[in-house]
Amino acid sequence: IDEARAEGERAFALDRAHVFHSWSAQEQITPMTILAAEGSYVWDGSGTRLLDFSSQLVNTNIGHQHPTVVAAVQAQAAKLCTIAPQYVNDARSEAARLIAERTPGDLNKVFFTNGGADAVEHAVRMARLHTGRYKVLSRYRSYHGGTDTAINLTGDPRRWPNDRGNSGIVHFNGPFLYRSQFHSADEAQETERALAHLDQLVAMEGPSTIAAIILESVPGTAGIMVPPPGYMAGVREICDRHGIVFIADEVMAGFGRTGKWFAIDHFDVVPDLITFAKGVNSGYVPLGGVAINAEIAATFANRAYPGGLTYSGHPLATAAAVATINAMEEEKIVENAARIGNEILGPGLRELAQRHPSIGDVRGLGVFWAIELVTDRQTREPLAPYGASSPAMNEVIAACKSAGLLPFANFNRIHAVPPCTVTDAEVREGLAILDTALSVADAHTAH
Numbered sequence: 001i002d003e004a005r006a007e008g009e010r011a012f013a014l015d016r017a018h019v020f021h022s023w024s025a026q027e028q029i030t031p032m033t034i035l036a037a038e039g040s041y042v043w044d045g046s047g048t049r050l051l052d053f054s055s056q057l058v059n060t061n062i063g064h065q066h067p068t069v070v071a072a073v074q075a076q077a078a079k080l081c082t083i084a085p086q087y088v089n090d091a092r093s094e095a096a097r098l099i100a101e102r103t104p105g106d107l108n109k110v111f112f113t114n115g116g117a118d119a120v121e122h123a124v125r126m127a128r129l130h131t132g133r134y135k136v137l138s139r140y141r142s143y144h145g146g147t148d149t150a151i152n153l154t155g156d157p158r159r160w161p162n163d164r165g166n167s168g169i170v171h172f173n174g175p176f177l178y179r180s181q182f183h184s185a186d187e188a189q190e191t192e193r194a195l196a197h198l199d200q201l202v203a204m205e206g207p208s209t210i211a212a213i214i215l216e217s218v219p220g221t222a223g224i225m226v227p228p229p230g231y232m233a234g235v236r237e238i239c240d241r242h243g244i245v246f247i248a249d250e251v252m253a254g255f256g257r258t259g260k261w262f263a264i265d266h267f268d269v270v271p272d273l274i275t276f277a278k279g280v281n282s283g284y285v286p287l288g289g290v291a292i293n294a295e296i297a298a299t300f301a302n303r304a305y306p307g308g309l310t311y312s313g314h315p316l317a318t319a320a321a322v323a324t325i326n327a328m329e330e331e332k333i334v335e336n337a338a339r340i341g342n343e344i345l346g347p348g349l350r351e352l353a354q355r356h357p358s359i360g361d362v363r364g365l366g367v368f369w370a371i372e373l374v375t376d377r378q379t380r381e382p383l384a385p386y387g388a389s390s391p392a393m394n395e396v397i398a399a400c401k402s403a404g405l406l407p408f409a410n411f412n413r414i415h416a417v418p419p420c421t422v423t424d425a426e427v428r429e430g431l432a433i434l435d436t437a438l439s440v441a442d443a444h445t446a447h
């Protein structure tokens with residue numbers, strides 16, 4: 001244990017000296033050290049065990065260190081570590097088959113990328129070339145990645161400092177009943193009014209100028225707002241009417257997170273392109289991609305696709321995907337995510353909401369849940385303002401961590417996003433810790 005602690009201390013010192021962290025003011029962060037993880041747990045630098053209710057960045061859908069996936073990466077490393085994308089490779093071919101068999105409709109071709117943002121970049125590029133149009137519509141309260149097009153598509157404050165103002169992207173309000181922009185009283189109204197808003201926006205922007213509409217099938221980081229019935233089908237209809245490509249961003253919601261292989265499957269809608277990453281191999285090796293329908297694939301049948309990556313379909317990453325998808329199938333991991341959501345996690349969070357006045361809203365499905373914390377249930381005043389943190393939120397997060405829970409937090413929300421493999425007992429452990437931590441939030445409420 002002393003050796004592990006010394007290793008952690010050395011890693012921390014080197015990190016502070018040399019590692020430049022994402023999205024951060026470098027001198028204002030104190031990153032947690034994690035040197036070991038297994039299943040639903042991680043161990044911090046001092047050897048303390050924490051229940052990982054974040055799945056890191058909502059990517060370890062099969063938990064940490066799944067033995068058959070670790071073995072598959074080791075076996076692939078021994079066999080063939082790397083090969084250029086123009087060659088056929090068995091791991092890449094098999095991963096593409098397994099993905100194509102699970103995507104809806106005729107999305108049967110897969111372009112592999114290194115992660116989610118570049119999947120989004122390429123999906124947009126395909127849509128622009130396919131339609132010969134440039135403009136892309138995306139919603140406020142969304143996250144699509146950190147590269148140039150992806151961050152400009154993003155509807156959260158991380159876009160602001162990156163916004164070129166000439167990216168050809170127009171944002172709109174999607175459905176979000178709890179903070180409805182449409183003064184809706186119920187889901188049916190929210191669907192109808194959000195679709196009318198989008199329809200009008202398309203008409204005003206000029207349908208013949210719009211290449212694509214991109215939507216997270218269930219917006220993740222932005223707050224897990226499950227689209228109300230009929231909304232996604234309505235977006236599909238608007239796209240069909242105007243020849244607009246419908247891109248479903250499944251980077252966070254895909255591969256079991258919502259209790260189905262793809263979140264779009266909840267809505268019986270077939271998009272034209274699906275972007276994926278994270279859960280495809282639980283992030284054991286970086287991998288993302290675009291699943292492409294027959295019509296868009298045909299555009300590039302006799303015309304070169306102007307894009308590529310040295311590591312497109314990297315053998316280590318695709319071998320990890322093959323092993324991950326097979327493990328998910330064999331161990332019924334997607335089914336577990338659905339059951340946990342319906343029977344334990346969803347009901348458990350709703351029960352907490354009955355006792356904690358700081359919980360304004362509970363929403364989600366599968367192992368994809370958010371609780372929205374407020375200082376006043378009547379006014380719905382958030383516990384941290386949009387786009388920021390607050391001392392009160394920081395206290396709640398600290399209370400979670402000190403009681404052994406690693407949460408995923410964003411603005412005034414705590415997300416409960418454990419691995420799809422999480423057990424009933426682990427979920428109950430997480431709910432019990434949230435119960436304690438929420439007393440800290442309750443102390444900041446008006447009632």
Ligand code: PLP
Nearest residue numbers: 115116117143144145251252277
């Ligand atoms: N799209 C969505 C919906 C995401 O949640 C993310 C990452 O969180 C991305 C795209 C970007 O993926 P990556 O960080 O792998 O580039």
